[in-house]
Amino acid sequence: MIDFAxxxxxxxxxxxxxxxxxxxxxxxxxxxxxxxxxDPALLDHLKEAxxxxxCIPEKYGGAGMDYISLGLVCEEMEYIDTSAxxxxxxxxxxxxxxxxxxxxxxxxxxxxxxxSRGEKIATFGLTEPAAGSDAVGIxxxxxxxxxxxxxxxxKMWISLADxxxxxxxxxxxxxxxQKKRDHSGLSAFIVERGYAGLSxxxxxxxxxxxxGNTGYIAMQDVEVPAxxxxxxxxxxxxxxxSCLDNGRYTVAAGSTGLIRACMDAGxxxxxxxxxxxxxxxxxxxxxxxxxxxxxxxxAGRLLWQKAGWEKNRGVRSTRSTSLAxxxxxxxxxxxxxxxxxxxxxxxFSDEYPVERFFRNSKGASIYEGTxxxxxxxxxxxxLGIRTDRPPRCLLPAWNG
Ligand code: CAA
Numbered sequence: 001m002i003d004f005a006x007x008x009x010x011x012x013x014x015x016x017x018x019x020x021x022x023x024x025x026x027x028x029x030x031x032x033x034x035x036x037x038x039d040p041a042l043l044d045h046l047k048e049a050x051x052x053x054x055c056i057p058e059k060y061g062g063a064g065m066d067y068i069s070l071g072l073v074c075e076e077m078e079y080i081d082t083s084a085x086x087x088x089x090x091x092x093x094x095x096x097x098x099x100x101x102x103x104x105x106x107x108x109x110x111x112x113x114x115x116s117r118g119e120k121i122a123t124f125g126l127t128e129p130a131a132g133s134d135a136v137g138i139x140x141x142x143x144x145x146x147x148x149x150x151x152x153x154x155k156m157w158i159s160l161a162d163x164x165x166x167x168x169x170x171x172x173x174x175x176x177x178q179k180k181r182d183h184s185g186l187s188a189f190i191v192e193r194g195y196a197g198l199s200x201x202x203x204x205x206x207x208x209x210x211x212g213n214t215g216y217i218a219m220q221d222v223e224v225p226a227x228x229x230x231x232x233x234x235x236x237x238x239x240x241x242s243c244l245d246n247g248r249y250t251v252a253a254g255s256t257g258l259i260r261a262c263m264d265a266g267x268x269x270x271x272x273x274x275x276x277x278x279x280x281x282x283x284x285x286x287x288x289x290x291x292x293x294x295x296x297x298x299a300g301r302l303l304w305q306k307a308g309w310e311k312n313r314g315v316r317s318t319r320s321t322s323l324a325x326x327x328x329x330x331x332x333x334x335x336x337x338x339x340x341x342x343x344x345x346x347x348f349s350d351e352y353p354v355e356r357f358f359r360n361s362k363g364a365s366i367y368e369g370t371x372x373x374x375x376x377x378x379x380x381x382x383l384g385i386r387t388d389r390p391p392r393c394l395l396p397a398w399n400g
Contacts, residue, residue: 053116061116071253078257094124161215186236296331314397326374
């Protein structure tokens with residue numbers, strides 16, 4: 001049975017996140033965004049609040065909360081700032097939850113525990129300069145050499161590239177299969193920053209998420225111990241897709257936070273601004289914009305919470321997560337567009353946060369699987385071309 005009521009634990013974690021974000025992120029975010037600067041103190045605050053391993057069991061250094069709690073953290077964080085939520089998403093959604101799902105006990109000991117405790121920060125490297133949606137089009141290779149794999153290639157648009165200690169890197173271990181575009185030639189590796197031959201850099205001039213760190217990873221003959229192969233050789237594509245089931249969930253939940261931020265900013269502005277002898281919120285066309293935001297927020301929340309409910313039960317949630325990601329990011333873009341419109345000319349300047357919300361809303365319909373990829377997936381499910389067959393390893397059910 002589905003229960004829509006949040007538990008006391010859910011309410012506590014949502015309030016904790018809202019407090020942390022209001023105290024430590026909100027006062028700085030406009031300046032950081034303007035200066036296109038990442039704030040290294042952000043991760044310290046999330047670590048202190050014990051959020052960086054929120055849905056990882058205590059046994060592995062986490063807080064042991066459920067996947068709805070993870071969504072609530074994302075929503076509350078993005079209510080204040082998208083860049084912070086992006087950073088949180090890649091660390092836990094795209095990396096830690098993946099090691100929790102696919103890692104062996106040794107890998108969980110060496111990587112998951114320090115990441116859940118916030119002692120180490122992690123990211124995910126699938127995208128390359130010439131391959132985004134077409135994940136099988138990546139060029140990075142991993143050649144086996146005794147007890148090592150030798151990695152060569154470049155990753156691009158990687159969140160936390162210049163910050164992370166650990167990277168999850170996807171590479172071809174079978175180049176014959178690469179030529180045939182057979183995904184079973186791809187493998188996944190845990191790579192540490194200190195490994196010789198690995199270098200990173202940051203990208204600037206982004207439209208949004210300017211207070212986040214986004215960059216590239218270059219690998220030249222990087223020697224990775226065979227013990228750092230995640231899952232089995234050939235499982236890389238499935239691992240990447242299962243990571244995205246978690247990452248997309250955090251993006252969907254975060255987007256509802258952005259919609260709520262747009263609604264609240266719009267309401268606040270309306271109460272102070274008069275036109276035609278009345279405050280703005282008395283005009284029907286302005287009310288319509290609020291109605292559309294409410295529609296996006298409430299329906300979006302139901303979609304990500306359904307995906308979270310499936311994750312709690314330990315069933316594959318690819319379809320519901322993809323739909324939630326598509327809908328919530330679409331609605332966040334529309335909400336930000338309307339929030340700027342409500343502010344009129346003032347919405348066009350960075351005097352009000354809606355200008356930043358507008359720029360930040362765009363990225364989420366591109367990163368972690370474009371809107372178009374989510375649409376294709378939904379159509380393929382309907383047409384019976386795609387089904388959610390459980391892979392060898394599935395995100396464990398929540399046993400709280
Ligand atoms: N979990 C486990 N296994 C999965 C899976 C999942 N979610 N999705 C697919 N698989 C399995 C399938 O069951 C199938 O297995 P078999 O071959 O044994 O039957 C296999 O993987 C192949 O699956 P599909 O046939 O469904 O794969 P596809 O080729 O149709 O996928 C696609 C196409 C949906 C477009 C996919 O390539 C995709 O999602 N692309 C987008 C990639 C993306 O989102 N990139 C952004 C990364 S973000 C980043 O790198 C930057 C950063 O900092 C965050």
